[in-house]
Amino acid sequence: MTTQFSNNPQTSRQLYINGGWSAPSNAATLPVINPATEEIVAEIAQGTSADVDRAVAAARAAFAGWSTTSAQSRALVLGKIHELMLERKEVLAQTLSLEMGASINSARAMQVPLAAEHVRVARDLLSTYRFQTVQGGTAIEREPIGVCGLITPWNWPLYQITAKVAPAIAAGCTVVLKPSELSPLSALLFAQLVHDAGLPPGVFNLVNGSGHEVGAAMAAHPDIDMISITGSNRAGALVAQAAAHTVKRVTQELGGKSPNILLPDADFAKAVPLGVMSAFRNVGQSCSAPTRMIVPKDRLAQVEALAAATANAIIVGDPRSEDTVLGPIANEAQFNRVQTMIEAGLKEGAKLVCGGLGRVQGYEKGFYARPTVFSDVDSAMRIAQEEIFGPVLCIIPYETVDEAVAIANDTVYGLGAHVQSQNLDLARAVASRIRAGQVHVNHPAWDPMAPFGGYKRSGNGREYGVYGLEEYLETKAIIGFCGASESTPHT
Ligand code: NAD
Numbered sequence: 001m002t003t004q005f006s007n008n009p010q011t012s013r014q015l016y017i018n019g020g021w022s023a024p025s026n027a028a029t030l031p032v033i034n035p036a037t038e039e040i041v042a043e044i045a046q047g048t049s050a051d052v053d054r055a056v057a058a059a060r061a062a063f064a065g066w067s068t069t070s071a072q073s074r075a076l077v078l079g080k081i082h083e084l085m086l087e088r089k090e091v092l093a094q095t096l097s098l099e100m101g102a103s104i105n106s107a108r109a110m111q112v113p114l115a116a117e118h119v120r121v122a123r124d125l126l127s128t129y130r131f132q133t134v135q136g137g138t139a140i141e142r143e144p145i146g147v148c149g150l151i152t153p154w155n156w157p158l159y160q161i162t163a164k165v166a167p168a169i170a171a172g173c174t175v176v177l178k179p180s181e182l183s184p185l186s187a188l189l190f191a192q193l194v195h196d197a198g199l200p201p202g203v204f205n206l207v208n209g210s211g212h213e214v215g216a217a218m219a220a221h222p223d224i225d226m227i228s229i230t231g232s233n234r235a236g237a238l239v240a241q242a243a244a245h246t247v248k249r250v251t252q253e254l255g256g257k258s259p260n261i262l263l264p265d266a267d268f269a270k271a272v273p274l275g276v277m278s279a280f281r282n283v284g285q286s287c288s289a290p291t292r293m294i295v296p297k298d299r300l301a302q303v304e305a306l307a308a309a310t311a312n313a314i315i316v317g318d319p320r321s322e323d324t325v326l327g328p329i330a331n332e333a334q335f336n337r338v339q340t341m342i343e344a345g346l347k348e349g350a351k352l353v354c355g356g357l358g359r360v361q362g363y364e365k366g367f368y369a370r371p372t373v374f375s376d377v378d379s380a381m382r383i384a385q386e387e388i389f390g391p392v393l394c395i396i397p398y399e400t401v402d403e404a405v406a407i408a409n410d411t412v413y414g415l416g417a418h419v420q421s422q423n424l425d426l427a428r429a430v431a432s433r434i435r436a437g438q439v440h441v442n443h444p445a446w447d448p449m450a451p452f453g454g455y456k457r458s459g460n461g462r463e464y465g466v467y468g469l470e471e472y473l474e475t476k477a478i479i480g481f482c483g484a485s486e487s488t489p490h491t
Contacts, residue, residue: 012032012042012043012044012045012184012185012188013029013043013044013045014045015045015047015051015055015205015206015207015208016188016191016192016195016204016205016206017051017054017055017058017205017206017207018054018055018058018061018062018201018202018205019058019195019200019201019202020195020201023045024045024046024047024048024051024208024209025047025048025050025051025054026045026046026047026048026050026051028046029043029044029045029046030043030044030045030046030181030208030209030210031043032044032099032182032183032184032185033182033331033332034098034099034101035100035101035327035328035329035330035331035332035335035366035367036101036318036319036320036327036328036366037365037366038332038365038366038367041098041099041185042185044181044184044185044188044208044209045207045208045209046208046209046210046213047178047207047208047209047213047214048209048213048214048217049213049214049217051207051209051214052176052207052214052217052218052221053217053221055176055205055206055207056147056149056176056218056221056223056224057223058201058202058205059147059174059175059176059202059203059205060147060174060223061202062174062200062201062202062203063144063146063147063173063174065200066144066169066172066173066174066200066202066203067143067144067146067172067173067174068172069172071126071127071129071131071170072126072127074126074169074170074172075123075124075126075127075170077169077197077198077199078119078122078123078126078166078169078170079123080197080198081119081166081193081194081197081199082116082119082120082123083197084193084196084197085112085115085116085119085162085193086116088189088193089108089112089113089116090108091189092107092111092112092115092158092186092189092190093107093108093111093112094107095185095186095189096111096112096157096158096183096186097319097320097327098185099154099157099182099183099184099185099186100154100155100157100182100183100330100331101283101319101327101328101329101330101366101367102282102319102327103319103321103324103325103326103327104319104320104321104322104324105322105324105325106281106282106325106327107319110281110282111156111157111158111159112158114156114159114446114448115156115158115159115161115162115163116162117448118159118162118163118166118167118448118464118468119162119166121166121448121449121464121465122166122167122169122170122468122469123166123170125167125170125465125466125469126170129466129469131143131473134481134482136482137479137480137481137482137483138477138478138479138480138481138482139477139478139481139482140475140476140477140478141475141476141477141478142470142473142474142475142476143172143473143474143475143476144171144172144173144472144473144474145171145173145225145226145249145472145473145474146173146174146224146225146226147173147174147175147176147223147224147225147226148164148168148173148174148175148176148224148225148226148227148228148472149175149176149178149218149219149221149224149226149227149228150164150165150168150175150176150177150178150227150228150229151178151211151215151218151219151227151228151229151230151231151235151239152164152177152178152179152180152187152229152230152231153180153230153231153232154180154182154183154330154331155282155285155286155287155330155389156282156286157179157180157183157184157186157187158186158187158190160230161177161179161186161187161190162190163230163452163463163464163468164177164228164230164463165177165190165194165204167463167468167469167471167472168228168472169199169203169204170469170472171469171472171473173226173472174202174203174204174205175203175204175205176205176206176207176218176224177191177204177205177206177207178206178207178208178209178211178214178215178218179206179208180231181208181209181210181211182330182331183330184208187206187208188206188208191204191206211231211235215229215235215239216238216239216242219238219239219240219242219243219250220242220243220245220246221246222246224246224248225248225249226248226249226250226251226471226472227239227243227248227249227250227251228250228251228252228253228461228471229250229251229252229253230252230253230254230287231253231254232254232255233254233255233457236252236254236459239252240252249471250460251453251459251460251461251463251471252459252460252461253287253452253453253454253458253459253461253463254287254415254454254457254458254459255287255387255413255415255457255458256287256288256289256387256413256414256415256416256454256458257291257292257384257385257386257387257411257412257413258288258289258290258291258292258413258415258416258417258418258436259290259292259294259407259408259411259417259418259434259436260275260278260279260290260292260293260294260417260418260419260420261294261404261405261408261417261418261419261420261430261434262275262293262294262295262296262299262303262420263401263404263419263420263421263423263426263427263430264296264299264401265421265422265423265426266420266421266422267420267422268299268302268303268306269306271420271442271443272293272303272306272307272310273306273307273309273310274443275290275293275307275393275418275420275443276293276306276307276310276311276373276393277310277314278290278418278443279291279293279391279393280311280314280326280371280391280393283326283327283328283329283330283369283390283391284338284388284389284390284391284392285329285330285334285389285390287387287415287416287458288415288416288438288452289416290416290417290418290440291387291388291392291393291394292377292384292394292396292407292408292411293307293393293394293395293396294396294397294398294404294407294408295395295396295397295398296397296398296399297397297398297399300375300376300395300397303375303395304351304353304373304375304395307353307354307373307375307393307395308353308354308373311353311354311355311371311372311373311391311393312354312371314326314371316360316368316369316370316371316391317360317362317363317368318366326371326391327368328366328367328368328369329367329368329369329390330367331367332367334367334389334390335367335369335390337388337389337390338369338388338389338390338391338392339357339358339369341382341383341386341388341390341392342355342356342357342372342392343357344381344382344383345372345374345377345381345382345383345392345394348378348381348382348383350374350375350376350377350378350381350383350394351374351375351376351377352372352373352374353373353374353375353395354371354372354373355370355371355372355373355391355392356370356372357370358370369390369391370391371391372391372392372393373392373393373395374392374393374394374395375395376395376397377394377395377396378396379396379407379410381394384396385411385412387413401430404430405430405433405434408434409433409434409435411456412456412457413436413454413456413457413458414435414436414437414454414455414456414457414458415436415437415438415453415454415455415458415459416436416437416438416439416440417431417434417436417438417439417440418439418440418441418443419431419434419439419440419441419442420441420442420443421441421442424441427441427442428441435455435456436454436455436458437451437452437453437454437455437458437462438450438451438452448464448465449464449465449466450464450465451463451464451465451466451467451468452464452468453467
């Protein structure tokens with residue numbers, strides 16, 4: 001099955017603004033490269049600040065109407081978007097696989113259904129969320145913040161888009177989306193889908209292009225009220241700087257270096273393979289991947305053997321094959337970054353348990369990295385400190401639980417964390433000592449209602465569920481709402 005982009009390159013060169021497809025102000029395009037073959041599979045528009053102006057104007061004009069619709073009518077459109085995502089799940093999965101190399105199985109089982117879940121959650125919240133509450137004589141109203149600029153990365157392209165677009169439009173905001181220029185094709189399908197769902201013109205707008213041009217223009221735009229970015233710390237900081245002059249709200253979901261503490265009583269035969277697979281999910285290109293496995297020193301040999309057996313059994317290869325577990329790294333720059341970090345691990349003297357430098361055997365083309373496990377890693381090493389964003393796991397030994405917690409917190413990041421133990425009380429006590437926005441105990445199922453976001457340099461703000469919805473709301477107090485009481489002095 002081919003996607004519509006290989007059949008119709010014209011489709012990909014347009015922008016979606018004010019309820020329709022239109023040509024960008026600039027004829028230049030950016031290539032989209034299939035990481036499995038290194039071939040160009042599409043060309044996208046290289047939008048400019050003039051295109052951003054046009055999209056923002058459309059979103060601004062639509063805001064007055066959309067922000068005053070009933071929650072029920074917004075839920076109806078979100079329900080339709082959800083329905084269409086499920087109806088079009090195969091073409092979405094094929095497109096994700098094409099644009100960023102996700103194995104077709106993982107695109108079908110995770111990238112698409114989890115993306116759809118954000119839309120379902122936003123729809124369902126609208127039937128319970130109270131946009132107005134009364135406190136004493138004062139009404140507290142939660143109102144949409146306005147026009148939102150949404151900037152998303154390439155690693156979970158559709159999932160990151162719905163995690164922002166769904167709560168924003170559920171809140172009554174209008175949006176301008178700039179997906180990653182490296183994996184923008186699923187975003188184009190999403191724009192068509194939103195159109196077909198009947199979202200009014202201007203509520204959702206899509207401007208493709210580079211971060212330094214389109215993204216920067218959005219961050220600085222005086223008529224955008226809020227920017228939400230998921231991406232690298234570099235881009236997150238630049239967006240905050242550019243946004244500062246207009247004092248807009250900025251939420252950032254940035255990097256991570258998540259720890260996974262295996263307490264001495266954990267079931268190692270289960271916890272180690274699950275930990276490895278969790279670190280390598282999406283070829284390790286997940287901001288919350290638990291890439292630091294922190295284990296008791298006297299169990300190191302056992303952990304290494306279990307980790308190597310798990311990593312060596314992973315089928316890495318052509319993402320279109322049904323047997324493939326991990327496809328290629330999503331793009332060349334990221335492949336090179338992973339190689340640099342494996343080299344750093346070797347130079348710093350970490351013990352290579354399996355994997356290593358170079359491509360997976362049998363592949364001369366395609367960004368296929370080898371699942372790599374380092375052991376006896378010191379927490380001060382680069383591979384333990386820097387986000388690698390590839391299939392590279394660091395096993396770090398500890399002697400006491402206090403030391404394990406200290407290692408877990410020895411990072412500038414604070415996004416995710418994991419704790420493994422057969423004693424829930426012990427696991428909970430350790431979880432409460434970790435400085436991170438989400439702690440997973442014994443590899444639980446994904447919870448789309450659990451707030452997601454980072455402490456420290458992992459970002460500001462939360463996504464998913466009620467917390468995600470509230471990021472897109474302002475708070476207004478109407479004092480005297482229940483009738484005037486005696487006047488008192490105020491500041
Ligand atoms: P990136 O920062 O290069 O790009 C992210 C987005 O920001 C892209 O759309 C890009 O065009 C845009 N951008 C880049 N420079 C910009 C600028 N100056 N102004 C405005 N926009 C700009 O990141 P990436 O390489 O696409 O994604 C990988 C990174 O994202 C990793 O570091 C990863 O940890 C992080 N990430 C975080 C989360 C999270 O939820 N915390 C989720 C996924 C990815």
